[in-house]
Amino acid sequence: MRAYGFKSNGGPEVLEEIRVPTPAPGPGQVLIEVAYAGVNFAEVQHRRGEFGEPDGHGGYDVPGLEVSGTVVALGTGARGPAVGEQVAAYLPGFGGYAQFAVADRDFVRPVGPLPPAHAAGVPCVYPTAYGVLTDAGRLRHGETVLIHAAAGGVGSAAARIARALGAELVLGTVGSPEKAELAGALGYDALFAREGFADAVVEVTAGRGVDLVLDPVGGPVRRASLEVLAPFGRVVGYGDLGRHADWTADVWDLWKNSRSIAGYNIGDVARRSPATIGEHLSRALTALASGTLPYDPPTVVTSAEVAEVHRRFEAGGTRGKTVLRIGGPDAV
Ligand SMILES: NC(=O)c1ccc[n+]([C@@H]2O[C@H](COP(=O)([O-])OP(=O)(O)OC[C@H]3O[C@@H](n4cnc5c(N)ncnc54)[C@H](OP(=O)(O)O)[C@@H]3O)[C@@H](O)[C@H]2O)c1
Numbered sequence: 001m002r003a004y005g006f007k008s009n010g011g012p013e014v015l016e017e018i019r020v021p022t023p024a025p026g027p028g029q030v031l032i033e034v035a036y037a038g039v040n041f042a043e044v045q046h047r048r049g050e051f052g053e054p055d056g057h058g059g060y061d062v063p064g065l066e067v068s069g070t071v072v073a074l075g076t077g078a079r080g081p082a083v084g085e086q087v088a089a090y091l092p093g094f095g096g097y098a099q100f101a102v103a104d105r106d107f108v109r110p111v112g113p114l115p116p117a118h119a120a121g122v123p124c125v126y127p128t129a130y131g132v133l134t135d136a137g138r139l140r141h142g143e144t145v146l147i148h149a150a151a152g153g154v155g156s157a158a159a160r161i162a163r164a165l166g167a168e169l170v171l172g173t174v175g176s177p178e179k180a181e182l183a184g185a186l187g188y189d190a191l192f193a194r195e196g197f198a199d200a201v202v203e204v205t206a207g208r209g210v211d212l213v214l215d216p217v218g219g220p221v222r223r224a225s226l227e228v229l230a231p232f233g234r235v236v237g238y239g240d241l242g243r244h245a246d247w248t249a250d251v252w253d254l255w256k257n258s259r260s261i262a263g264y265n266i267g268d269v270a271r272r273s274p275a276t277i278g279e280h281l282s283r284a285l286t287a288l289a290s291g292t293l294p295y296d297p298p299t300v301v302t303s304a305e306v307a308e309v310h311r312r313f314e315a316g317g318t319r320g321k322t323v324l325r326i327g328g329p330d331a332v
Contacts, residue, residue: 001019001099003062004062005063006047009054018058020058022100023095025102028076030102030108031071034326035070035120036117036323036328037120037323038121038122038124038125038321038323041152043064043065043310044314046061061094062094062097064097066091067101067120067123068120069089087109087110087111088119089108092270098326106277106278109282111285112289116328117323118288123281124266126157129157129161130161131269131280132238132264133212142167142168143210145213146172146213146225146228147188148194153320155216156296160187161293163187164292170187171192172188172190176193179191182319186296190204201228202228210230211233213225214236215239216238218237219244221242226259226261233258233259236263237261238263299318299322301322301324
């Protein structure tokens with residue numbers, strides 16, 4: 001089958017079109033003919049080598065954490081979606097940038113009426129967004145939320161979900177002034193430049209601060225986020241976009257100021273609580289299809305543009321969700 005992979009870690013140029021054997025579904029797995037593959041920042045990290053060296057077939061790794069497509073075969077004991085059904089799937093072991101991908105049954109759900117190109121951007125992004133907001137962040141009705149990397153895939157989904165869950169004020173930070181103008185379109189009350197965001201948050205909350213901060217950036221952004229927490233506020237760390245060195249929080253400072261730091265990792269949840277991912281995926285697909293959760297159409301690019309898309313991700317040049325067209329129709 002045709003796939004997009006890399007044989008050595010490095011810049012976007014290491015991504016190439018390759019031929020690898022079509023995978024066979026193991027017990028409890030399904031084989032999906034991929035229509036669209038969501039692009040995630042984690043795939044940039046995979047390519048760079050932050051998850052180790054490639055060790056797949058022929059020395060290649062095929063990235064890709066989420067897809068939509070058609071079920072074409074079932075492994076033994078795989079109950080659920082039927083052959084021929086349109087599904088969306090989260091792939092914790094990667095492999096989505098390919099004509100065919102195998103997925104564990106736990107992470108596969110029917111797309112229903114959602115267009116397949118849109119569904120491809122759901123299986124990793126939405127369980128993460130629900131997870132950081134509710135499982136790690138313990139969001140409650142009427143609370144205020146601040147979302148860093150606000151205009152990205154997870155960030156823009158989290159803004160819509162936070163609002164649907166009853167958040168009263170949804171704020172975000174972005175890396176450029178042009179993105180700050182997208183606040184209304186993305187469902188935010190306000191977007192601020194990441195540089196110096198703390199003053200803007202204090203001002204707009206009249207000194208109270210926010211109840212919950214979602215932070216995939218790390219370093220000084222995470223430290224400054226602790227300072228803008230309202231009483232019992234939580235910062236959820238779930239990425240290291242800034243590639244800053246790790247740092248140690250002072251527990252004295254946390255309890256003296258009634259604040260908490262939590263963490264979230266979808267790969268960990270998938271290993272230790274797979275049903276949680278499946279529940280969030282079902283919930284997201286249902287809410288998106290019914291309109292309870294508004295969604296913005298993804299940017300659809302051809303698979304041949306994969307290296308260019310990785311370049312844009314690293315430059316902060318993408319907005320919302322980007323998906324690769326693998327076998328799906330041009331018009332979405
Ligand atoms: N822990 C988990 O389970 C989990 C699951 C999924 C994703 N994530 C993390 O969530 C984050 C967002 O992922 P995504 O796939 O939705 O990507 P994305 O947000 O669509 O793209 C990344 C965005 O982050 C911002 N950014 C901030 N600092 C950056 C830097 N130093 N370099 C590049 N971009 C930077 C950029 O926008 P601005 O500069 O305008 O803000 C960029 O557009 C990533 O850190 C990813 O690893 C974590």
